[in-house]
Amino acid sequence: MNVKTWFDLVNQKEYIAPVLLTGPNHQALEDWVLELLSLVFKKDKTDSLNTFEHPDFHWIYPKGASRKISMESAREIPQWLDLKSHSGGWIFILIHSADRLGNESSNALLKILEEPPSKTLIFLTSDQHEGILSTILSRCQRIPLIAEQGLLSNDDLEYQLVQEYFSLDENTHCDCFLWSEKVFGWLAEKKKSWENETQKQDWDQDQWKAYLSSRYRQTAENLIIEIQKEFLKISKDLNQIAILDSLEKSLSQLRSQVNIQYVFDYLALSRISS
Numbered sequence: 001m002n003v004k005t006w007f008d009l010v011n012q013k014e015y016i017a018p019v020l021l022t023g024p025n026h027q028a029l030e031d032w033v034l035e036l037l038s039l040v041f042k043k044d045k046t047d048s049l050n051t052f053e054h055p056d057f058h059w060i061y062p063k064g065a066s067r068k069i070s071m072e073s074a075r076e077i078p079q080w081l082d083l084k085s086h087s088g089g090w091i092f093i094l095i096h097s098a099d100r101l102g103n104e105s106s107n108a109l110l111k112i113l114e115e116p117p118s119k120t121l122i123f124l125t126s127d128q129h130e131g132i133l134s135t136i137l138s139r140c141q142r143i144p145l146i147a148e149q150g151l152l153s154n155d156d157l158e159y160q161l162v163q164e165y166f167s168l169d170e171n172t173h174c175d176c177f178l179w180s181e182k183v184f185g186w187l188a189e190k191k192k193s194w195e196n197e198t199q200k201q202d203w204d205q206d207q208w209k210a211y212l213s214s215r216y217r218q219t220a221e222n223l224i225i226e227i228q229k230e231f232l233k234i235s236k237d238l239n240q241i242a243i244l245d246s247l248e249k250s251l252s253q254l255r256s257q258v259n260i261q262y263v264f265d266y267l268a269l270s271r272i273s274s
Helices: 003-010 026-040 071-081 103-114 156-165 173-198 205-237 240-255 260-272
Strands: 019-022 057-060 091-095 120-126 141-144
Touching: 003 026, 003 205, 019 026, 026 091, 026 120, 057 071, 071 091, 071 103, 141 205, 156 173, 156 205, 156 260, 173 205, 173 260, 205 240, 205 260, 240 260
Parallel strands: 019 120, 019 141, 057 091, 091 120
Antiparallel strands: none
């Protein structure tokens, strides 16, 4: 999802669930956060997190030879949350490279992630989110990025699939299944290209399979997020509650490791029954 679109959606809210920003490229994650920081605090975008300064922005990251986020660093976050906002707006907490949290430091954050204070943005980033504890993952909403293409919105076929989704209510069950088959074929072609891209990586078989599986699901999630984004533009003419429910349920299914083709079959059929 576009950074500005996301912030426009949440800026009027009081409570925001913690966000886990994931993707295979460290720099792409940092750029997304930097752009969001410039919007939140109305400042020019900087080139690095190290050079961004604002009294309401706090962050922790891996340090030392172990490249772990220490328990001491994690314990700073509750102290920051006790502070009042200097600007009267958002307090922004960033946990950079959250996969480098150890068990103790992860457990120290669970209550905060479960019940974040009002007007607080808590962001976690990771280019290897498979290493994050499930107790952390379950408390976060996830925004997946695809680094090589930015977000998938630049993909022409993906745009076509998004547009076709909103015309399914005029078609038959057969057309719905054709749409989900087209999505599945699109994902399969992407997987082939990723396999070719990663052949030269120095990974063992398990690492390679884990990367492909993670990226496959991230891309599927991103398609649904793009549908949500398009929905916001045309929602006046559609059954808002039914579509929102089906989109949210589909995302939940993907994140629960439900079969991807089943998810898109369900999503397509929900359009003609909404």
